[in-house]
Amino acid sequence: MIQYLIRLVGSVVLITWVVSSLVFLLIHLVPGDPVAVMLGDWASPADEALLRKQLGLDLPIWQQYLHYMGGLLHGDLGQSLFYQQPVSNLIAERFPYTLKLTVMALLIAVLIAFPLGFWAARRAGHWPDYVSMTVSLLGVSIPNFWLGPMLILIFAIGLAWLPVSGAEQPWSWVLPAVTLGTALAAILARMLRASLLEVFHEDFIRTAQAKGLPPRTVFGKHALRNALLPVVTILGLQLGTLLGGAVITEVVFDWPGLGQLLVDSxxxxxxxxxxxxxxxxxxxxxTVNGLTEVVYAWLDPRIRLAK
Structure with missing residues (x-):
């Protein structure tokens, strides 16, 4: 297990370095001059050259890359060109909002997906199954940038139940969390249904039924526990996806998280x-994917032994 964890940590470090390098290179290939944006159209060439030198943008790209990676190794994310303050301060200010939105979206997704998937599996081939899978298909198909404005029109503007945007009011997180968690709920519901249907045909389920155990014990204790392994894996993988998907949702609802900061920057x-x-x-x-793999290996020893 220790060797498996060492290999996993090494893979995470390598992937992080590749991602950080690609981010640096791609950002510097994007057209546009930050100095021109900061000083405006009427700035003189001398002022632009002075500011570019102060910011280190006059250096060759390889020197900028070395400075960037050196700063990362020391935990320094650099200085914001627009806000004129350390980037780490901006991240520390905005990240809790994104984390809160992600956690609430995950909670909503679980509360929707587990009853829906279990209901569909118990009534497979009947109308509850068709209704549940139709609802989950709609959840996967509807994009966030459409669902968000529709929820605003209905619950914020039409019914005036919830705030339109921002994070100042107590229930401001509800609409963005529902928008973000709907697609995940649909994925989890379909995965749980498929996993439960597979477990229902196992010998130990038939044995439990033959012993006369009540259906609640058979399906709730034996079937559900054995069907959760692939669902937990998908849940962990989709948690990381929620952080990326929060960018669009935060822009739609003007949520002051990393996504809004990213788009503005x-x-x-x-x-x-x-x-x-x-x-x-x-x-x-x-990190979430790595932790998910650790949990999966802990639940199923065949995974770590295969490594």
């Missing part, structure tokens, strides 16, 4: 902030 050509936001989201995704 792209428009301002604020290279350090863009690099840091993408890096944080990528590292979170990689």
């Amino acid at each position: 792209i428009q301002r050509r604020d290279y350090p902030v863009v690099q840091a936001c993408i890096l944080i989201i990528s590292v979170a995704y990689i």
Whole structure:
């Protein structure tokens, strides 16, 4: 197990380095000059040259890359070109909002998916199964950038039950969390249904039924516990995806998280902030996937022995 963890940590470190390098290179290939954005159209060439030198943008790209990687090794994400403050401060201010939105979306997804998937599996081939799978198919098919405005029109503007945007009011998280968690709920429901149907045909389920155990014990204790392994795996993988999908949702609802900061920084050509936001989201995704693999290997020893 220790050797497996060492290999896993090495893979995470390598992938993180590749992602950070790609982010740096791709951001510097994007057209646009951050100095021109900061100073405006009427700035003189001398002022632009002075600011570019102060920001280190006059250096060759390989020297900028070395400075960037050196800063990462020391935990320094750089200085924001627009906000004129350390990027780590901006990340520390915005990341809790994104984390809160992700956790609430995950909770909503689980609360929707597990009853829906279990109901569909218990009534497979009947109308509850068809209704559940139709609802899950709609959840997968509807994009966030459409679902979000529709929820705003119905529940915020039409019924005036919830806030339109922002994070100041107590229930501001509900609409963005529902928007973000709907697709995940649909995926989990379909996966849980498929996994339960496979477990229902196992010999130990027939044995439990032959012993006269009540259906609640057979399906709730024996079947559900054995069907959760692939669902937990998908849940962990999709948790990382939620962090990336939060970008669109945060823009739609003006949620003050990393996604909103990322989009604003792209428009301002604020290279350090863009690099840091993408890096944080990528590292979170990689970390969640790594932890999911550890949990999966712990639940199923065949995985770590195969490594």
